Amino acid sequence: MRLLLFIILLWTSQWAAGVTDRDNTTITVGSKAFNEGYLLGELVAQKLESDGYNVERKLGLGKTVITYEALRYGDIDVYVEYTGTLAQAIFKLKNTPAFEQLSRLAKQHELQVLPSLGFNNTYALVMDKNKANKLGIKTIADLTKHPQLNFGLTHEFMKREDGWEKLAVHYQLNQQPVGIEHGLAYEAIQAGKIDITDAYSTDGDINKFNLLLLEDNDGYFPRYDAVPLVREDADQAMVTSLKELAGILDEATMQRLNGEVVNNDKTFAEVAHQFLVTKKYKKASEVELEGPWQQLPGNILQHLKLTLIALGAACLLGIPLSVYCYRNRTISRVVIYTTGLLQTIPSIALLALFIPLFGIGWLPAVVALFLYSLMPIVRSTTTALLTIDPVLKQVAVGMGLTHKEQLKKIYLPLALPAMFTGIKTAAVINIGTATLAAFIGAGGLGEPIVTGLALNDFQLVLYGAIPAALLAVVTELFFELVEIRYIPAHLRDQWK
Template sequence: MRSIVYTIFLIMCSIAVQAQKSIRVGAKHFNEGYILSEMIALILEDGGFTVERKFNLGGTVVSFEALRTSAIDIYPEYTGTIAAEILKQNRSVTAADLAPLLRDNWSLEISAPYGFNNTYALVVPQELADKAALKTISDLAQHSELRIGMSFEFLKREDGWDNLARHYGLRQQPTGLEHGLAYQAIHEKKIDVTDAYSTDGEIKRYELVVLKDDKVFFPEYQAVSFYTAALPVRAKALVHKLTGAITETEMQRMNSQALFEQRSHREIANEFLVSKGLIGSKDTASDSGIASILEKTWIHIQLTFMALLAAIVVAFPLGIVLYRYPALSKVVLYIAGILQTIPSIALLALLIPLAGIGTTPAVIALFLYALLPILRNTMIGLFTVDPPLKNVATAMGLTRMQRLRLVEIPLAMPMILAGIRTAAVINVGTATLAAFIGAGGLGEFIVTGLALNNTSLILKGAVPAALLAVILELVFEAIEWLLIPRHLRQKVL
């Protein structure tokens, strides 16, 4: 009897621990991705799990790497994308065929489809379609004058523009655009054709025509949950509530609500799930008020200063060493310069396999970008100290270290502080991109605003970031005023 009670106790403890385990839900940075990820998160929370939202992940590559390296546990994906972009398989591969391939290659799994096919498509304005008799993608081959703008991800996907153009014999050279901004561009007649998802709410709003895929290039893009095999069994069962629960019409309506009714993704997802009886009713208070701005600003400050402090600790003494051994300076500065030229989003993506997503890779990237200005200014400041002053210090009997500590570093301090000041301002701006790897900060507003083509949301992140940069300038000006002698300060300023 005692053993039975003990066994029951262990089972209950196991269930309690499982319920308390935090499940990290990811989301790509586009409208539908946010809504579907909120549905997953809300279903898990309704089932008793603690959920950590890792939204705004930068496209398929970043999201998949985050899942593969266990930086997230689950996110919504599409079967066509998994087949063509991740597995590099023939586009006719079915959802059933994907399961063993994902399990054998990466110990990953997918759920049954949600019920709608969000295929890629090319769209044109209704007026243009009527005027140029555009009904199919093949018809584009007869109109080389058309201006085509494509989302950046679609340009280089396996199931994207390059292969589509070869498949249909299209000769146009498209321009890269953010997906949310492409609709605005086509509405303002700055472009004539763009890529779209068939459930996008903008298609009906802007009176666009979906060109028929008459040569059957695009596969089916059935929406599914994409997760690690280690996801708790009960969590998998909860997520399967979405199986067959969403139609294309319903998904398009929810996308429209986010875009044109300015409703939050969480509110939209909650309303849909409650109406379907998939979760119980719960409060979904908006998270876009002053408290949210302050919270994200604080995260932004933390990212900036952790990276800046690390860069100072490394670059300042390294600059002194290179000043003492100038033969090494060119090589080190060359390496630091190369790091500075790597595009921010590319560097963040490259760090995911090494450091996952979130704060760690963001701080590493910001640290690398802050190195060059601090290192270079430290060296320049020391090298440009007037030689007669060095000679006077030597004649006074100062040792090399004493001369460095008492004469050279104080005289070089204006230039050193200028480098730190530059690095700080660079970090404030670059830290907005940390949102693409789930690190949070003010970039979350900007990335979400771009996805929704919502200027007010973009400004909600951009304005505090700009103010933060201005405040930093004033802080460093005050530091220079306090630490640098007046005659040197006036020379620099």
């Protein structure tokens, strides 16, 4: 009951914060977690700021489903989507209709599709340019002559309505692709681990990695015009501001801007600012930027917040639940089985499923981490209580101790080392899993990791990965010190 009240309190506080933001006309801008998504999100955010809005950024929200659901449920107010994705991946159409028809369909989902930013970022297959020239490959159809080539495709592309399965049927491609994260695919091509991957035609990495865009000679891929997507009840002044961006970009310009981030070590904010200045939407001025080192303390604190709240809630529920039901082996097995089953749910899937219930941000991340923490705590506590020497139990009964007295004076002190091990394990698991919270706007050390993957910048990935690893080590040492301080040596040795 206390845990339920705790979650309701957190949820209510988040809802209240959201209401306050809207009252202050704060616009929340979202984006998907890839290079161009970040850049377009930053461009939209800065345009709104130049028109007097307070803007909160929730950039890098994972794949399409997470960003779209965040918009539907009001956790963000706008993000840039692509017409082909909207029609085929979201609305499940077999083709991409004209803009007017797509707009009418969006209204049925209580959404508005705003005019295109001006460029078509279609899907494409790419491979190393030198290898393509050597094999005489220029088009997707040419791949049928080279069944030995290894395909590494993004997981989303492999399952999309307009993705690999129908593309393979259309072009009669018999290769068996493996799934790979987009941010790792180009490095894999360069290292010779794969030969082909999917890409976006305006990707700034194409020139950097000397890749060839294979010609879609049958015109299989639909148009993917970039369009701001908002809810139907969106602030009309905001909509008017965003409509001013119609036609502002073409394919060549978008690829150049993406390339400035990827190849020239510029930030998304810098590139967006410079572009808006050239288009007279903003005045030239210094952009105040924070580097990874400046952001690191905040990321660490947010990471600790997510981990500690989830761990504390799991202890409050898991330990009393284990103590309550351990004597009934049937119930205890059900509890252990259920918590173990929760551990098998992929974390990114669980985060996506929580969006309708909790929105995006730290709350769904905490709930997910809480569920993942239960299994090691419940299993270790239950096992420790069940394996106490039967002779000691008989002695406790012979001494006339009540069940509560037996628990307090004998069973729990003997079980404490194992319980502590479960809590320590849950804490370390949480620290690693919490990096995925960045995909739903919860922050933490996952932010530089996700951004680094989007930019193929593995130095930026290390800004998040190394502190997370060190945090896990420090946590392990902290629990070791607590054990030494509060648990007698003979009990600690029993569980080594």
